Amino acid sequence: MADPTGFLKQPRKDAPKRPVADRLGDWREVYADLDPAERDKQVRGQATRCMDCGIPFCHSVSAGCPLGNLIPEWNDLVRQGDWALAGERLHATNNFPEFTGRLCPAPCESACVLAITPDAGGAVTIKRVENTIADVAWERGDVKPQVSTVSSGRSVAVVGSGPAGLAAAQQLTRAGHDVTVYERDDRLGGLLRYGIPEFKMEKRVLDRRLAQLRAEGTRFVTGCEVGVDLTVEQLRERHAAVVLAVGALRGRDAPEVPGRELRGVHLAMDHLVPANKEVEGDGPTPIDARGKHVVIIGGGDTGADCYGTATRQGAASVTQLDQYPRPPETRDDEVSPWPVWPWILRTYPAHEESGTRRFAVAVERFVGDSDGNLTSVQLREVEVRRIDGIRQVVPVTDDVHVLPADMVLLAIGFEGVEHMPLLGGLGLSLTPRGTLSCGQDWQAAPGVFVCGDAHRGASLVVWAIAEGRSVAHSVDTYLTGASDLPSPVHPTALPLTVR
Numbered sequence: 001m002a003d004p005t006g007f008l009k010q011p012r013k014d015a016p017k018r019p020v021a022d023r024l025g026d027w028r029e030v031y032a033d034l035d036p037a038e039r040d041k042q043v044r045g046q047a048t049r050c051m052d053c054g055i056p057f058c059h060s061v062s063a064g065c066p067l068g069n070l071i072p073e074w075n076d077l078v079r080q081g082d083w084a085l086a087g088e089r090l091h092a093t094n095n096f097p098e099f100t101g102r103l104c105p106a107p108c109e110s111a112c113v114l115a116i117t118p119d120a121g122g123a124v125t126i127k128r129v130e131n132t133i134a135d136v137a138w139e140r141g142d143v144k145p146q147v148s149t150v151s152s153g154r155s156v157a158v159v160g161s162g163p164a165g166l167a168a169a170q171q172l173t174r175a176g177h178d179v180t181v182y183e184r185d186d187r188l189g190g191l192l193r194y195g196i197p198e199f200k201m202e203k204r205v206l207d208r209r210l211a212q213l214r215a216e217g218t219r220f221v222t223g224c225e226v227g228v229d230l231t232v233e234q235l236r237e238r239h240a241a242v243v244l245a246v247g248a249l250r251g252r253d254a255p256e257v258p259g260r261e262l263r264g265v266h267l268a269m270d271h272l273v274p275a276n277k278e279v280e281g282d283g284p285t286p287i288d289a290r291g292k293h294v295v296i297i298g299g300g301d302t303g304a305d306c307y308g309t310a311t312r313q314g315a316a317s318v319t320q321l322d323q324y325p326r327p328p329e330t331r332d333d334e335v336s337p338w339p340v341w342p343w344i345l346r347t348y349p350a351h352e353e354s355g356t357r358r359f360a361v362a363v364e365r366f367v368g369d370s371d372g373n374l375t376s377v378q379l380r381e382v383e384v385r386r387i388d389g390i391r392q393v394v395p396v397t398d399d400v401h402v403l404p405a406d407m408v409l410l411a412i413g414f415e416g417v418e419h420m421p422l423l424g425g426l427g428l429s430l431t432p433r434g435t436l437s438c439g440q441d442w443q444a445a446p447g448v449f450v451c452g453d454a455h456r457g458a459s460l461v462v463w464a465i466a467e468g469r470s471v472a473h474s475v476d477t478y479l480t481g482a483s484d485l486p487s488p489v490h491p492t493a494l495p496l497t498v499r
Contacts, residue, residue: 203279250418274286414434455467
């Protein structure tokens with residue numbers, strides 16, 4: 001039985017971070033390495049704040065966790081010091097809690113009952129507890145390969161090795177299917193490896209999980225673009241079912257802004273991918289921020305990743321621009337009432353390290369020299385409005401502000417799935433949103449299933465894992481007629497947000 005007064009005794013305490021000077025000197029994760037005994041003591045205290053509410057919105061698929069993580073259960077097990085059983089309960093719903101514990105923005109915390117009013121001291125630190133449970137499970141040796149004792153004799157191809165593809169592959173391998181994951185990059189992990197900077201998740205965390213998948217029997221083929229290096233005919237001939245987990249990596253550009261063609265203006269992923277490869281040991285990145293005045297356009301997660309990366313590369317200055325006004329520090333109940341995902345100011349660790357953020361501004365022009373090199377950007381103060389149902393960014397002043405800029409990174413979102421020969425070969429086309437549609441059984445075509453960002457658009461790692469698990473249930477049913485695998489989300493599931 002949980003302690004209903006625990007939150008009155010224990011104040012919320014987030015995981016401590018390493019000093020900024022230390023973080024800027026390396027690419028390691030930003031959080032401090034506490035002595036295990038002290039870490040476990042702190043996290044047990046944080047878990048005590050969970051009241052095991054009568055209606056725990058934290059593990060509601062729509063308002064909290066798409067995976068349906070049994071949060072009150074493992075919080076109470078941590079409170080009692082039963083780390084082994086807590087790890088079992090966490091892994092029962094989440095294949096990769098060490099990924100979500102580091103990367104998910106934790107909608108579960110926004111849906112926590114203690115988040116209703118500031119007087120309660122803030123939500124339970126669910127993300128911190130989850131991450132610690134996962135780390136302790138690895139430290140204790142509790143995370144072991146789960147090798148299937150049965151074989152279906154059926155072969156499944158998974159195209160893409162991001163979180164959705166890996167989750168689908170692991171579930172299907174454990175169900176007894178012969179699973180091969182095809183990845184066009186030279187290393188596995190998709191955005192987990194080449195999109196997420198090392199300071200958010202060290203790649204050793206990914207590599208040890210991949211080792212578990214290999215030990216369970218999942219096969220991996222890297223450097224293989226399906227539809228080019230492996231034809232669609234060969235794919236269908238070798239495999240009884242295909243899962244498309246190809247992501248939504250087509251970056252949104254800004255061709256309408258004068259000066260977009262200048263040298264020094266880049267899409268965000270053109271900066272992040274080679275930077276991550278450099279950290280992996282692949283040699284210097286061609287897009288280096290060292291000594292440059294960097295302007296990042298876009299206020300979201302990708303922009304923050306570029307922010308921290310540019311700072312560590314030694315940028316002379318970093319400025320992040322957002323078209324929207326500065327959000328409030330706390331939830332506005334009229335704009336985003338509990339338990340919906342709130343519109344509040346989100347400060348990432350990178351923002352604490354250096355640089356500045358500017359709100360309610362937009363770039364009017366990129367300015368360059370006679371040789372075609374970027375030298376500055378011109379800004380206007382703006383307001384985002386809906387005019388006849390169409391989103392428009394409207395200048396609110398005639399004043400033009402000039403920022404020096406040697407490098408601009410466009411982190412303004414993703415337009416959807418990249419155009420690739422595989423899609424045409426399978427007879428698939430993109431929706432107006434740039435995604436792949438599917439039926440209620442996740443099939444985009446007979447025997448072809450889709451999940452993750454390729455299905456829902458660029459989204460959270462927790463949604464990718466949830467969709468990968470659900471697609472595995474449908475593939476297993478398709479191949480065998482029934483399935484005992486869990487299916488946490490439906491293809492039409494959406495987070496509970498204010499629209």
